[in-house]
Amino acid sequence: MRHALLIYFLLLVFSAARAQNTANSWTGYRGPLDNGYSQAQNVPLHWSDSKNVVWKVPIPGRGWSSPVVLNGKVIWQRADIHCDHGVGPGSSPFLYQDLLILTPDCRKAFSTPVVARIDNMDQLISVGPHVMMAYQPLTGEEIWTQRVGLETSASPVYAGGKIYTSDENGLTTIFAPGRKFNKIAENTLPNGFMASPAVLDKTLYLRTKTHLYRIASSQH
DSSP states (O other): OHHHHHHHHHHHHHHHHHHHHHHHOBOSTTTTTTSSEEOOOSOOOOOOSSSSEEEEEEOOSOOOOOOEEETTEEEOOOOOOOOOOOSSBOSOOEEETTEEEOOBSTTOOOOOOEEEEETTEEEEEEEETTEEEEEOTTTOOEEEEEEOSSOOOSOOEEETTEEEEEOTTSEEEEEEOSSSOEEEEEEEOTTOBOSOOEEETTEEEEEBSSEEEEEEOSOO
């Protein structure tokens, strides 16, 4: 009995720590829950190369890995390694309930989908070249399709009830998922995105091909 109570207590502590961690840290390119979902609030909606930029630092060399934020420190990785994927899965495998979802790169779709829950219904948001799509994840039924942006390698994230997706031309589109596409804002940074963003309360960490930005705003 004592062992069972101890295990139960440790599970409660772990769950509380992880819940707090989801808003205050970004521990991998798909976030602390490994699914592109963030519990962060008041995430910035508007920025440019000179607006709402807390700091901006150049990144030497090549490497398109997403930033990781832990204990107030931002980490990224550099890799000068050639990798030819050919024609096959360009995104990471995506688990939804008992389904394994793959996005092949035959149309240069390298981003991994994200699931958003809207009006008690899940939507799978997938971003491809020049187009965003929403599907019913269990059946594959299309909910909506919207042409926007250019080629996309960064994966979308779901934060504060909104989807953030960035393309290789530097355009970040923010929209609210629902029965139809509802664009909230568009923002542009020079040199384009290959890496997915890191999301914390009131803060975005955006990595372009040449710089790492911290974006924050008190007005939304």
